[in-house]
Amino acid sequence: MRAWTATARRVREEIGQEARYRHSIGVARTAERLAIAHGLSARRARTAGLLHDLARLWSKDRLLLEARRRKLPIDAFDLAHPVVIHAPVGAELARERFGVTDAGILSAIQKHTLGAAEMADLDAVLYIADAVEPGRVYDGRAAMLETALQDLDAGMRAVLESTLARNAERGLTPSPKTLACARAYGAVIPEELLHA
Numbered sequence: 001m002r003a004w005t006a007t008a009r010r011v012r013e014e015i016g017q018e019a020r021y022r023h024s025i026g027v028a029r030t031a032e033r034l035a036i037a038h039g040l041s042a043r044r045a046r047t048a049g050l051l052h053d054l055a056r057l058w059s060k061d062r063l064l065l066e067a068r069r070r071k072l073p074i075d076a077f078d079l080a081h082p083v084v085i086h087a088p089v090g091a092e093l094a095r096e097r098f099g100v101t102d103a104g105i106l107s108a109i110q111k112h113t114l115g116a117a118e119m120a121d122l123d124a125v126l127y128i129a130d131a132v133e134p135g136r137v138y139d140g141r142a143a144m145l146e147t148a149l150q151d152l153d154a155g156m157r158a159v160l161e162s163t164l165a166r167n168a169e170r171g172l173t174p175s176p177k178t179l180a181c182a183r184a185y186g187a188v189i190p191e192e193l194l195h196a
Helices: 001-014 018-037 042-051 060-069 076-080 082-098 103-111 119-130 142-152 152-170 176-184
Strands: none
Touching: 001 018, 001 082, 018 042, 018 119, 018 142, 018 152, 018 176, 042 082, 042 119, 060 082, 076 082, 082 103, 082 152, 103 119, 103 176, 119 152, 142 152
16 A cells, blocks of 8 residues: 555646646546456556546647657547647656556556547546546536446446537537447437537
């Protein structure tokens, strides 16, 4: 447990904002619960949760610069919405600054914002945990967590449907990666997003 405390302290310093640090702790604990419920490694899930937002508070310009410097792929959606680049950049930071070599943990961090057509169980655990950790306050959050604790795929569908419904309400076009993820999990996609 000392290693966890030391890593958490380093993450707090790296992030530099108390609210984002508390969110990361909430995601780590929620990911751990989900992992245990589904027979996955609690340690791997907790680590992915703790490290998932290392670059979340970086400016758009810095995210683009750091992604290009590391030769990360950047698509049209990323260019239009650079904040999403914090996920793949964050995976690189987890590797570079925290010594993470576990490909599954790095994949989960990389996919935690947009999802992907192919998601491993650990990817899904982090994606869900980021959306439903207790610090998030919105209708249906607790019910989605309970669903995910019982059935990971159903939890993914619930989170994706909630995300896409909010996008539709706000007139936002989701990432093609998120739409591919939704299709892979059989989530209902609002009609207006199918033609966006």
